Amino acid sequence: MSDSHNQESTLRRSVSLVSEALRDNDEDFTSGPIRRALALLAIPMMLEMAMESIFAVVDIAFVSRLGTDAIAAVGITEALITVLYAIAIGLGMGLTAMVARRIGEKDAEAAALVTGQSIWIGLLLSVVIGIAGVVYARDLLVVMGASSGVIAQGTGFMAVLLGGSFSIIFLFLLNAAFRGAGDATVALRSLWIANGINIVLDPCFIFGLGPFPEMGVTGAAVATTIGRGVGVFYQLWYMLGDRGRIALRTRHMRLVPALTMRLLQISIGGIGQFLIATASWIGVMRIVAVYGSSAIAAYTIALRMMEFTFLPAWGLGNAAATLVGQNLGAKRPERAEESAWQAAKYNAVFMAVAGALMLLFAKAITGLFTHDADVLYWGTRCLQILGVGFPMYAVGMVMIQSLNGAGDTATPALLNFVCFWLIQIPLAYALAIGTSLEPNGAFIAIVVSESLLTVLSVIVFRRGAWKHHAA
Numbered sequence: 001m002s003d004s005h006n007q008e009s010t011l012r013r014s015v016s017l018v019s020e021a022l023r024d025n026d027e028d029f030t031s032g033p034i035r036r037a038l039a040l041l042a043i044p045m046m047l048e049m050a051m052e053s054i055f056a057v058v059d060i061a062f063v064s065r066l067g068t069d070a071i072a073a074v075g076i077t078e079a080l081i082t083v084l085y086a087i088a089i090g091l092g093m094g095l096t097a098m099v100a101r102r103i104g105e106k107d108a109e110a111a112a113l114v115t116g117q118s119i120w121i122g123l124l125l126s127v128v129i130g131i132a133g134v135v136y137a138r139d140l141l142v143v144m145g146a147s148s149g150v151i152a153q154g155t156g157f158m159a160v161l162l163g164g165s166f167s168i169i170f171l172f173l174l175n176a177a178f179r180g181a182g183d184a185t186v187a188l189r190s191l192w193i194a195n196g197i198n199i200v201l202d203p204c205f206i207f208g209l210g211p212f213p214e215m216g217v218t219g220a221a222v223a224t225t226i227g228r229g230v231g232v233f234y235q236l237w238y239m240l241g242d243r244g245r246i247a248l249r250t251r252h253m254r255l256v257p258a259l260t261m262r263l264l265q266i267s268i269g270g271i272g273q274f275l276i277a278t279a280s281w282i283g284v285m286r287i288v289a290v291y292g293s294s295a296i297a298a299y300t301i302a303l304r305m306m307e308f309t310f311l312p313a314w315g316l317g318n319a320a321a322t323l324v325g326q327n328l329g330a331k332r333p334e335r336a337e338e339s340a341w342q343a344a345k346y347n348a349v350f351m352a353v354a355g356a357l358m359l360l361f362a363k364a365i366t367g368l369f370t371h372d373a374d375v376l377y378w379g380t381r382c383l384q385i386l387g388v389g390f391p392m393y394a395v396g397m398v399m400i401q402s403l404n405g406a407g408d409t410a411t412p413a414l415l416n417f418v419c420f421w422l423i424q425i426p427l428a429y430a431l432a433i434g435t436s437l438e439p440n441g442a443f444i445a446i447v448v449s450e451s452l453l454t455v456l457s458v459i460v461f462r463r464g465a466w467k468h469h470a471a
Contacts, residue, residue, distance in 0.1 A: 018043055022185055024244065029182055029323055030104055030330035034339050041322055042343070044184035046315030048175065050308065051191035055198060055227075057304050059220040062202050064301075064369045069147070070217050071370070072293045073154030075300025076144045079285045081161055081168075082278040084129060088169045090271030090409075091121060092176030094263050096318075097325050097407040099180030099246070101471040104329020108181075108245060115177045115239070116252035117260045122173050126166035133162020144282075145289045156218030160225060167228035174235040179322055181245035186238050194231030198223050266471060269409025273400075273416045280420035280449075284442050287432050291378075295439050298378035301369045306386060309354045310393070316347045317397040321405025325471065328406055333467040340402035340461065347394040355390030358383050382443045389447040396454030399461045407471025415456050424449035 017036070021043035029037045063070045095118045102111040137159035141151045161168075171194065175187035201212075201223035208214025215222060239248045281303075288299045320343035327336035358365070366379035400412045424445050431441025460466075 049311035086274030093270030094267030100325025198227035317401030351394035358387030
């Protein structure tokens with residue numbers, strides 16, 4: 001009876017904790033048990049990242065019914081769109097670090113002012129990227145080596161996603177502010193709304209259900225942009241009220257050049273990190289493209305499934321970043337460090353289980369998206385090879401995000417440059433083109449470079465210079 005009672009008690013506590021994590025709360029994350037603080041932040045952040053990955057997976061699930069060229073069109077476009085993600089996420093890193101530091105200092109007014117600066121930056125980027133994306137959509141696909149069939153199907157998809165770039169930029173930016181403040185549930189709800197709309201509209205616009213026009217691959221981009229746009233409106237509605245830790249007012253929208261420059265200075269390192277990383281992934285895509293549309297489609301499917309695992313794991317990293325930033329603001333660097341190590345431990349366990357499942361069910365997972373024999377073969381191999389390194393990736397994600405949360409975005413950018421540009425791309429080319437491994441060589445290079453990044457980030461974090469970094 002005692003064991004049964006203890007199990008029921010543990011289950012009730014767990015359910016209660018999850019329920020609390022998914023509600024708005026005014027928890028002080030600079031005091032109390034670290035495990036509890038980490039759980040309250042990580043649960044909604046992990047779900048938030050999972051929600052973000054659903055966009056791409058839902059799109060590819062519906063688009064896969066249109067054939068291999070359609071899948072390849074989405075894959076190549078998404079590889080280029082990741083550059084936009086890099087800019088938005090990089091800006092979000094700087095915003096999270098600055099907002100978290102000010103919330104830790106108990107200065108909500110300053111946190112709102114920083115958020116106001118980010119909105120002006122986001123507006124400028126949306127206009128520039130939107131116009132350029134619509135005008136040069138076809139040319140970008142040509143540069144990526146797409147076939148004529150892929151270009152025909154992918155041009156509209158590319159133009160709509162880039163033309164509606166405001167929805168991507170602000171969804172990431174405003175969620176970064178919410179995360180830094182500790183309002184992770186708001187970020188999660190905005191993505192619930194966005195995903196729900198996308199899931200409903202995707203088949204409508206792709207296949208022309210009911211009164212909707214049949215737009216093929218382009219319809220997936222229309223549905224995604226509408227969904228994300230509604231999510232952004234929800235974020236603004238919440239932020240403009242007195243509902244959370246950040247209450248945005250007209251006075252917070254005034255330009256403060258010194259503050260804007262500080263945000264950009266911190267964000268440059270974050271943008272650099274993701275531009276380097278995403279350029280490397282694009283480089284790998286270009287190498288894989290040598291082996292045709294089947295190899296590209298396989299790589300695309302594998303990456304979409306990887307996002308289901310990577311983005312929730314990034315959620316734990318984001319939780320660590322918030323705790324590091326807020327605790328440094330509260331002048332508690334030891335608590336900041338312990339928060340990061342605990343997050344790394346939990347992430348390693350989570351990713352080890354996910355990696356084992358990927359190894360066992362790689363063929364079945366790939367088979368959900370294609371029946372083409374070549375795509376199935378290369379997709380299975382890609383998932384199996386990348387799955388081997390999951391536990392290593394887990395620790396590296398948390399260490400890098402913890403450095404970012406402290407405002408030290410330059411060091412991770414340097415580590416990314418070494419591991420991805422100096423190691424990954426040359427190694428991928430050498431193994432994929434210069435040996436009989438073919439595309440498998442490129443996949444192996446990803447595992448090697450990501451593992452090296454983890455080792456280097458742990459060394460840097462243990463040295464502790466990040467504890468004295470200004471944000």
